[in-house]
Amino acid sequence: MTPPPTGGPGTPADAPRDGTTAPPEAPRNHNSAPPEAPSETTRRLRPLPAEPEPEAERPAAPRPASGPTGTVAAPDPVRSWSAPTATGEGRPRVSFGEPEGYDEHARPHPFGERGRGRGRAQALAAAVCLVLGLGLVTGAVTGSWLAGDSGDDGARGAFAEAGDLWHSVPVDQLFPPTVRGQGAGPGGADRTWTRVAVAPDSGCEGAFDPLLAKLLDPVGCRRLLRATYTDATQSHVTTVGLLFTKADAAAMTSLAGRFEKEGLGRREDLMPLPYAAEGTVAAGFGARQRASWTVSVLTDGPVVVYAVSGWADGRGVDEPESAEEAMESGAGSAPAQAGLGHEAQGLADRVERALRKNVGPATERPS
Missing domain, CATH: 1.20.5 (Single alpha-helices involved in coiled-coils or other helix-helix interfaces)
Structure with a gap:
């Protein structure tokens, strides 16, 4: 036989099924909320504690979603901004370090330190x-x-050495027996001069005209050496002189400046005198036979080099002309046409070169 139902319409749902009588229900207080059952079956979510407001530069963290069973999913500690860190702070702190630059070796360094x-x-x-x-x-x-051997001492030594050449160098080195002048003639023609006489070394008394002697007086006269040459045809004669002075470099420079600025080398009244030797082609070479001349005042040695030329047949010259003028292109004077300007300048240049070779490299320079 089927047992009767455990409860009828008048039986409470929570009455015991063993037939015992349930204790009377306690009266309800309408002013208080009913007590919650031990197990909660509602889908109501618990309120979460309030989170601190996110910083302005960071976006707000997304709210956690509900799980499939209705429970709230716990936040991922790794991805959550509110996850605790090792330092105990609620969120990681981000600091912007000092910007870095790089030097020439590609090594980083903070800006401002480079x-x-x-x-x-x-x-x-x-x-x-x-x-x-x-x-x-x-x-x-x-x-x-x-x-x-300082530079100044070397220059002073060479200057002094040049002043002693008149007695320390053989005459054949100062006035070679034969002098070759390649390209020294008019139009670049070659010249050869042969020495015909050498004057004994002497002082300067009577060796120059009074006006030239007065001009040379400030530098003094230590010794005068002279020699006379003739060309290959023996048509021309030229006397070359080396006046060794007592002056220092400053006085020689001053005298050279006067010749340059005042054009003294072109003045007919400042012509040197020739040396005429008896029994030679230059026997009749006197003051009236002077046709062309040149005077060179050295500044790296106490020496004045000069030369004067004329005809070997003893003819007189009414209008002598300096070598500088006679060598100019288009010059039409008799000395210029005969090439006597080239004779004087060419021979003087070669004797000056021989003089410098005896001093040494310190005073050598092309003429």
């Missing part, structure tokens, strides 16, 4: 260069003192 580092490096390099430069200068000066 200029300071480069300035220090440049200052150090300048100090090192200064020390090295002072050391080099000091060493050079000390070496010059020890060697006794």
Whole structure:
């Protein structure tokens, strides 16, 4: 037989099924909320604690979604901004470091330090260069003192050496027996001169006309050497002279400046006198036979080099002309047409070169 239902319409749903009588229900208080059952079956969500407002530069973190069973999914500690960090702070702090630059070796460095580092490096390099430069200068000066060959001392030594050549060098080196002048004639023609007479070395008394002697007086006269040459045809004669003075470099420079600025080398009244030797083709070579001349005042030695030329047949010259003028293109004077300007200038240049070779490289220069 089927047992009767455990409860009828009048039986409460929570009455015991063993037939016992349930205890009377406690009276309800309408002013208080009913107590919650031990297990909650509602889908109501628990309120979450309020989160701090996100910073202005970061977007708000998304709210967690509900799980498939209706429960709230816990936030991922790794992806959540509110996850605790090792330092105990609620959110990671982000700091923007000082921007970096790179030097010439591609090494990073903070901006602003490169200029300071480069300035220090440049200052150090300048100090090192200064020390090295002072050391080099000091060493050079000390070496010059020890060697006794400084530039100024060398120039003074060569100048003094040139003043002693009149008695330290053989006459054949100062006035070679034969002098070759390649391209020294008119139109670049070659010339050859042969020495016919050498005057004894002497002083300057009576060796120059009074006006030229007065002009040369400030530099003094230490010794005068002279020689006379003739050309290959023996048509022309030329006297070359070396006046060794007592002057220093400043006085020689001053005299050379006067010749240059005042054009004294072109003045007929400042012609040197020739040396006429008996028994030679130059026997009749006197003051009236002077046709062309040149005077050169050296500044690197106490020497005045001069030359004067004329005809070997003893003819007189009414209008002599300086070698500088007679060698000009288109010159039509008798000395110019005969090439006597080239004779005087060419021979003087070669004797001056021979003089410089005896002094040494310090005074050699092309003429």
